Amino acid sequence: MSGALPAGALPGGVLPEDASTWQRIRRHAVPGWMIERATAHRLAGDWRAACAAAAVDVRFDPADIAARHGSAVAEALEEDLRHLAPDLLRWHLPRGLGGRTTIATGLRILLAAYGPRPDAPTLCVATPAMTEGPQRLRLLCEPVHPVQPYVPYTGFAVEDWSAARPLWDARRAGALRALLGADDGRLPFFRADGTPLGPDELPHAEPGPGDPAATAEWVTLLQARGDHAEAYAAAGIERDLTAPERTRAYGRPVTPESVLATNALDLTRLRSGVRGLAAAGAGGAFRVHSPYRIIRLDAVGEAPHGPDGPIRARYVEQREEAARVARLPEYAWKRLPDLELVRLGRITPRELHPLVAGALFPAAGPAVGPPGPARSKPxxxxxxxxxxxxxxxxxxxxxxxxxxxxxxxxxxxxxxxxxxxxxxxxxxxxxxxxxxxxxxxxxxxxxxxxxxxxxxxxxxxxxxxxxxxxxxxxxxxxxxxxxxxxxxxxxxxxxxxxxxxxxxxxxxxxxxxxxxxxxxxxxxxxxxxxxxxxRIDVIDEMELSLAQEIRRYKRSDLAFLRRRVDEEFPGIGADWWDEYVQDRDEQDEDDDA
CATH class of the missing domain: 1.25.40.20 (Ankyrin repeat-containing domain)
Structure with missing residues (x-):
C-alpha cells in the first residue's frame, strides 16, 4: 500500500476553504505587540495587566473568592492566575470560520476547577456574544456545569480545557507536543527538525508500537482512504454500530457506520482527548457534532476514569440523550491549525506565537510572532x-x-x-x-x-x-x-x-x-x-430606535441613553418591535416564575 496521502485536507484538519481564513487569523487575531506586552506583564507578576494587554476583562476579585470559598482555594486560583498567558489562550480559541476570522461566539472555556465539580469555583473564559462585536474576553471564576442546556440567544456552550493546560498555562506551554501525542519524539507528518515529511516518507504498512508519530500517520492514511474500520481499530476506538431508535420524522435514515465514517474527526486525537478529560475529573462521556450528526464517545475498559484505555464511539440520534453528556472540546478532535498551516507552507514556525513555536518547532529558532502591518507599495x-x-x-x-x-x-x-x-x-x-x-x-x-x-x-x-x-x-x-x-x-x-x-x-x-x-x-x-x-433621533433599516436597540439587547449599562431617547423623542421607532419585546419580556417573566 502506498504511503502517499490523497489530495485534500487531512481528516480533522483545516478544510481547504478555511486555510486562507486561518492564515489571516494567525496574522491578525493576536498581534505581536499584544503577545509582547502580555508576556512582559506576566513575567513581572502582574496578571491583571497581562489580561488588560490581551483584551481580557477580569470579572472577579480573588479576595471575594477567598471570603466565599476559603484561603486554600484563593491561593490555588492566584497561583494559576500568575501563570495564565491570556495571549496564548486567545491564540488557541476556536474560531467561527466560514470566511470569518473572529472568535467562536457563546463559549465558556473551563480552565481549572478548585474543588469537586460542578459546584466548585471554576476559572473560565467567556467568548464574545456577537460575531461582529468586540473581540474582548471575560475572565470569570464561578461554578459552571459542564453540561449546559440549550437556551437560544442567551445560553452558552462549554468547552473543558482543564486537561489542556498547554493551551493557556505558561508553565505547561512546553508540553503542547505531549498534548498532541508527540511527547519527546517527532510530530506526525514532520521530521525531527520540524520540516514537513514528503509523501514517500509516510508509512507503507502498520508501524510498530514504538513510533507514536508513525502510528498517527498510519491511522490518518487509513482514514483518508476510507478504511474506517481499520482506522478506528488502529486508534484504539471501538465502534458501536447499534442503530439508535429513530426519532426524526424528517430526513433520510442513516446508518451508524456511515456517520462514523466521517473525516471531520482526527481519530488520532480522540482517544487521548477523551481519556485526558476523564482523568482530570471531567467525566467519561462526551459528544461531538459531526456535520448534522451527533457522535457519543465513552471511556470504557477496566479503568474508565484513567488516562489509558479504549474509548467507544456510537451514533446518537436522540438529542435528549446527547444533551446529558458534555461537549468534547475542539482541541480533542481537530488538528492544531498551526501544524496544518506550517505543513501546507502557509506560515513559517517563526510567525507562530513564541510559546507555540518553542514547543512544536524548537529547531526552527526563536519565533518573532505575527508580523505587523505591511507598508503600502505602488x-x-x-x-x-x-x-x-x-x-x-x-x-x-x-x-x-x-x-x-x-x-x-x-x-x-x-x-x-x-x-x-x-x-x-x-x-x-x-x-x-x-x-x-x-x-x-x-x-x-x-x-x-x-x-x-x-x-x-x-x-x-x-x-x-x-x-x-x-x-x-x-x-x-x-x-x-x-x-x-x-x-x-x-x-x-x-x-x-x-x-x-x-x-x-x-x-x-x-x-x-x-x-x-x-x-x-x-x-x-x-x-x-x-x-x-x-444625534439620538435616528432609526435603522428595521426602523428601530436607539431605545429599542438598548431594550433588544438588554443593555442596562445604556439605561441613561434609553431614558433620554424616550423623554426627548417619545414614540420613535417601530410599533411592531415594542409589541414583540413586550411579549418576550412577559414570557421571560413567566419562565422565571
Whole structure:
C-alpha cells in the first residue's frame, strides 16, 4: 500500500476553504505587540495587566473568592492566575470560520476547577456574544456545569480545557507536543527538525508500537482512504454500530457506520482527548457534532476514569440523550491549525506565537510572532491606454494625474458619471464598493481586519503611514462605525479632526452611535459619541430606535441613553418591535416564575 496521502485536507484538519481564513487569523487575531506586552506583564507578576494587554476583562476579585470559598482555594486560583498567558489562550480559541476570522461566539472555556465539580469555583473564559462585536474576553471564576442546556440567544456552550493546560498555562506551554501525542519524539507528518515529511516518507504498512508519530500517520492514511474500520481499530476506538431508535420524522435514515465514517474527526486525537478529560475529573462521556450528526464517545475498559484505555464511539440520534453528556472540546478532535498551516507552507514556525513555536518547532529558532502591518507599495493600474502606478500615501490614493484631471473626474463622479482607470480604483478604495487590484485589495482587507481584531496600534500606524481615515469596507462602514472594536480614546478625536461625519450611515442605515449600541460598544464610547454631537433621533433599516436597540439587547449599562431617547423623542421607532419585546419580556417573566 502506498504511503502517499490523497489530495485534500487531512481528516480533522483545516478544510481547504478555511486555510486562507486561518492564515489571516494567525496574522491578525493576536498581534505581536499584544503577545509582547502580555508576556512582559506576566513575567513581572502582574496578571491583571497581562489580561488588560490581551483584551481580557477580569470579572472577579480573588479576595471575594477567598471570603466565599476559603484561603486554600484563593491561593490555588492566584497561583494559576500568575501563570495564565491570556495571549496564548486567545491564540488557541476556536474560531467561527466560514470566511470569518473572529472568535467562536457563546463559549465558556473551563480552565481549572478548585474543588469537586460542578459546584466548585471554576476559572473560565467567556467568548464574545456577537460575531461582529468586540473581540474582548471575560475572565470569570464561578461554578459552571459542564453540561449546559440549550437556551437560544442567551445560553452558552462549554468547552473543558482543564486537561489542556498547554493551551493557556505558561508553565505547561512546553508540553503542547505531549498534548498532541508527540511527547519527546517527532510530530506526525514532520521530521525531527520540524520540516514537513514528503509523501514517500509516510508509512507503507502498520508501524510498530514504538513510533507514536508513525502510528498517527498510519491511522490518518487509513482514514483518508476510507478504511474506517481499520482506522478506528488502529486508534484504539471501538465502534458501536447499534442503530439508535429513530426519532426524526424528517430526513433520510442513516446508518451508524456511515456517520462514523466521517473525516471531520482526527481519530488520532480522540482517544487521548477523551481519556485526558476523564482523568482530570471531567467525566467519561462526551459528544461531538459531526456535520448534522451527533457522535457519543465513552471511556470504557477496566479503568474508565484513567488516562489509558479504549474509548467507544456510537451514533446518537436522540438529542435528549446527547444533551446529558458534555461537549468534547475542539482541541480533542481537530488538528492544531498551526501544524496544518506550517505543513501546507502557509506560515513559517517563526510567525507562530513564541510559546507555540518553542514547543512544536524548537529547531526552527526563536519565533518573532505575527508580523505587523505591511507598508503600502505602488500598484499598477490599467488606465486609458497604458499602465499607471498608484499607492496609498498622505491620506490619498496617489496617482499620476494632474490636480485638474482629478478635479474633473471627481466632479463627473459626483454628478453620476462613470469613471474608469485610476479614478475608478480611487472611488472603490474609499467607498469599499467595486473591485480593486489584488495588491490594493489586500491592503484594504488588512486595514479592516486589524480594526476587527481591536488592533488600535496597527490602525494608528496605518493612518500615520498615509491610509485615508475616510475609507470604508464593503458594508459602507468607516472607522467611526468600527470604534466599538477599538480603543476610541486616541481614534475618535483624530477622526473628527479629519472631518468624518457622525451621521454617516452604513449599509444597514446605522450611524456610528447606532453601531456602537447595536454591536456591544462600551458605555464610555457611547458617551463620547454623544459628547461629540451624535444625534439620538435616528432609526435603522428595521426602523428601530436607539431605545429599542438598548431594550433588544438588554443593555442596562445604556439605561441613561434609553431614558433620554424616550423623554426627548417619545414614540420613535417601530410599533411592531415594542409589541414583540413586550411579549418576550412577559414570557421571560413567566419562565422565571
Amino acid at each position: 500598484v499598477r493600474v490599467r488606465c486609458g491606454g497604458g499602465w499607471h502606478e498608484v499607492r496609498s500615501r498622505g491620506g490619498l490614493l496617489e496617482m499620476p494625474h494632474t490636480p485638474e484631471e482629478q478635479q474633473r473626474e471627481r466632479a463627473l463622479r459626483a454628478f453620476g458619471g462613470a469613471v474608469s482607470g485610476c479614478f475608478a480604483v480611487e472611488a472603490t478604495w474609499i467607498t469599499g464598493e467595486g473591485r480593486l487590484p489584488r495588491a490594493l485589495r489586500a491592503e484594504h482587507r488588512e486595514f479592516f481586519l486589524r480594526a476587527q481584531h481591536g488592533d488600535t496600534p496597527a490602525v494608528l500606524a496605518l493612518l500615520d503611514a498615509g491610509v485615508s481615515p475616510r475609507i470604508r469596507d464593503g458594508r459602507r462602514r468607516g472607522l467611526l462605525h468600527l470604534l466599538h472594536l477599538l480603543d476610541h480614546e486616541p481614534l475618535l478625536p483624530r477622526l473628527l479632526a479629519a472631518g468624518l461625519d457622525l451621521e454617516s450611515e452604513d449599509v444597514n442605515q446605522r450611524t456610528p452611535l447606532q453601531s456602537a449600541v447595536h454591536w456591544g460598544g462600551s458605555a464610555e464610547l457611547v458617551r463620547a459619541l454623544l459628547a461629540a454631537g451624535s
